[in-house]
Amino acid sequence: MLSRRLIVCLDVKGGRVVKGVQFEGLRDVGDPVALALRYEEEGADEVTFLDISASAEERETLWDLVQRTAERLFIPLTVGGGVRTVDDVGRALRAGADKVSINSAAVATPELLTGCAERFGAQCVVASIDAKREGDRYRVYTHGGRRPTDLDAVAWAKECVRRGAGEVLLTSIDRDGARTGYDLELTRAVADVVDVPVIASGGAGRAEHVRDALTLGGADAALVAGILHDGLTTVGALKTLLRDSGLPIRSTS
Amino acid sequence: MRVTLFDYGAGNLHSLAKALTTAPDVEVRVQEDPLRALDTDVLVLPGVGAFGSAAARLAPGREAMRKALDAGLPCLGICLGMQLLFEESDEGAGAGLGYFQGRVTRLAARHVPQIGWNDVEEDAALESAKLASVYYAHSFVCRAMEPREVVGWTTHEGDRFPASVRRGKVLGVQFHPEKSSRVGVRFLQAFLKEVAP
Numbered sequence: 001m002l003s004r005r006l007i008v009c010l011d012v013k014g015g016r017v018v019k020g021v022q023f024e025g026l027r028d029v030g031d032p033v034a035l036a037l038r039y040e041e042e043g044a045d046e047v048t049f050l051d052i053s054a055s056a057e058e059r060e061t062l063w064d065l066v067q068r069t070a071e072r073l074f075i076p077l078t079v080g081g082g083v084r085t086v087d088d089v090g091r092a093l094r095a096g097a098d099k100v101s102i103n104s105a106a107v108a109t110p111e112l113l114t115g116c117a118e119r120f121g122a123q124c125v126v127a128s129i130d131a132k133r134e135g136d137r138y139r140v141y142t143h144g145g146r147r148p149t150d151l152d153a154v155a156w157a158k159e160c161v162r163r164g165a166g167e168v169l170l171t172s173i174d175r176d177g178a179r180t181g182y183d184l185e186l187t188r189a190v191a192d193v194v195d196v197p198v199i200a201s202g203g204a205g206r207a208e209h210v211r212d213a214l215t216l217g218g219a220d221a222a223l224v225a226g227i228l229h230d231g232l233t234t235v236g237a238l239k240t241l242l243r244d245s246g247l248p249i250r251s252t253s
Numbered sequence: 254m255r256v257t258l259f260d261y262g263a264g265n266l267h268s269l270a271k272a273l274t275t276a277p278d279v280e281v282r283v284q285e286d287p288l289r290a291l292d293t294d295v296l297v298l299p300g301v302g303a304f305g306s307a308a309a310r311l312a313p314g315r316e317a318m319r320k321a322l323d324a325g326l327p328c329l330g331i332c333l334g335m336q337l338l339f340e341e342s343d344e345g346a347g348a349g350l351g352y353f354q355g356r357v358t359r360l361a362a363r364h365v366p367q368i369g370w371n372d373v374e375e376d377a378a379l380e381s382a383k384l385a386s387v388y389y390a391h392s393f394v395c396r397a398m399e400p401r402e403v404v405g406w407t408t409h410e411g412d413r414f415p416a417s418v419r420r421g422k423v424l425g426v427q428f429h430p431e432k433s434s435r436v437g438v439r440f441l442q443a444f445l446k447e448v449a450p
Contacts, residue, residue, distance in 0.1 A: 002370070002389075003370040003386060004369075074268060095267075096265050119303075121302065166390075196365070197364060197368050221369070250370040
């Protein structure tokens with residue numbers, strides 16, 4: 001049976017892993033290659049690099065970083081952030097990414113998803129959607145959650161899949177960093193209408209939240225970041241609880 | 254040992270190349286010309302891309318490659334590379350190598366592509382490495398005509414398909430060993446050891 005996945009996300013900038021600290025900007029927390037390898041060793045099923053570089057100079061370090069990681073990491077690596085064209089996706093894949101997540105650029109140019117799927121295959125095209133609750137609906141935001149669009153998240157997810165996305169990475173802006181649990185209604189609403197895997201993101205505070213995203217939310221995978229980086233829990237502890245809840249989880253022992 | 258990856262120009266070969274070099278005395282080469290790719294001790298058909306474009310790249314060397322495999326050249330086909338060892342695919346036009354009889358068709362499941370870790374049942378691909386959960390990322394599967402050549406099975410939502418096929422020193426795997434962590438790297442090492450000339 002296909003296992004449910006635990007995906008570890010690392011924010012990278014200028015070739016380093018960084019962490020946002022309230023009112024203080026970004027803090028350097030380590031070497032992406034070393035951290036990715038450590039999470040593989042602990043049992044993570046995949047690693048995602050989200051590039052939050054602000055400048056082209058900083059972004060140039062990403063491809064080198066992806067290559068150095070791919071040469072040593074033997075689990076799937078997804079790269080997202082700042083991908084705008086089919087050529088950008090090709091470059092990320094050649095550098096060593098297995099999948100590329102596309103967010104703002106897909107909203108601006110939906111044909112980009114189709115172009116990438118036709119050239120590289122749907123399995124490496126991840127539609128990344130940032131959504132914010134408004135009443136009983138969810139509005140899609142772009143540019144790191146700063147810019148509202150006219151799109152409804154559930155309809156947009158369907159559209160992304162129709163255009164060729166092989167996975168949907170769904171982030172709740174309301175829950176991101178709040179550690180109060182994933183937005184289960186949002187996750188379920190999207191998982192119910194698309195036929196590709198849905199990755200729940202935003203809100204993990206403890207293992208039960210991850211379990212709920214995979215059971216009540218119907219997600220195939222859950223993205224986890226802060227609670228691991230801050231040492232509040234471990235990949236092993238999360239997977240133990242998921243397994244004990246009866247979910248199919250890859251064993252690494 | 255010279256191990257050559259036939260590059261159809263579609264994507265990431267870094268992880269696969271590095272995983273193969275973890276075996277002793279291995280020199281990995283990447284070759285875009287299908288005829289030149291045959292000047293090797295072990296041929297690897299990697300797993301990224303679409304059937305139609307890969308078959309087109311393969312076409313000028315297809316007959317020579319088929320003959321080399323029939324003559325005993327060890328070969329590992331991964332994902333799309335496994336599919337190229339079969340005859341034809343619903344994914345795209347063009348001919349595969351036809352080393353294995355059968356057609357490549359779409360997974361019969363609600364959730365396609367299958368992306369993630371799944372188990373291999375009845376695993377008999379290699380003597381010295383046993384498979385546990387391995388990583389898949391695919392929409393198509395190989396419907397092998399000859400059941401004896403299937404050396405492992407996987408099930409996705411009710412569709413049971415060959416995880417691996419083998420005849421002699423030619424092995425095709427639908428999963429990605431280079432993305433299957435320690436289990437997969439050990440599998441690659443064991444394959445090279447088993448087929449090494």
